């Protein structure tokens with residue numbers, strides 16, 4: 001049976017973990033989902049690794065990056081950790097990140113977080129359940145997560 005990992009943080013200002021679980025459950029109803037909540041983004045690589053070690057086929061991480069330079073450096077470190085974990089485990093970790101300064105308006109930030117989480121949770125299911133060509137029909141289509149799609153250049 002397929003197993004998905006969901007890693008989220010208490011730092012985040014939107015409960016993206018619950019959204020991701022709802023989407024994965026509706027896309028792949030028979031799958032098992034394991035949630036692991038950590039304090040902040042720098043704690044996510046080891047959480048993702050532990051879920052993969054426990055048998056998850058893929059993981060989605062849901063990070064929230066604050067507005068300061070220190071927050072941004074923390075994300076850079078996190079991103080490197082997540083990429084290293086993917087290479088070491090040969091498993092996908094879909095790194096969903098909301099940067100608090102992407103938009104000024106809090107309602108819009110929440111909408112962005114929901115949209116990005118939803119679209120990437122679907123991407124994770126496609127990659128894990130359907131394999132490496134599942135996204136090929138969408139290649140070059142200028143898809144965006146958190147925003148309107150940019151669309152292809154004809």
Ligand SMILES: Cc1nc2c(=O)[nH]c(=O)nc-2n(C[C@H](O)[C@H](O)[C@H](O)CO)c1C
Pocket residue numbers: 009011012039040041042043063064065066067070071072074
């Ligand atoms: C500076 C900083 N910024 C963020 C952030 O923008 N987002 C986030 O989720 N967590 C941040 N943290 C906390 C660290 O990721 C981590 O939780 C602590 O250093 C404890 O290991 C820190 C320390």
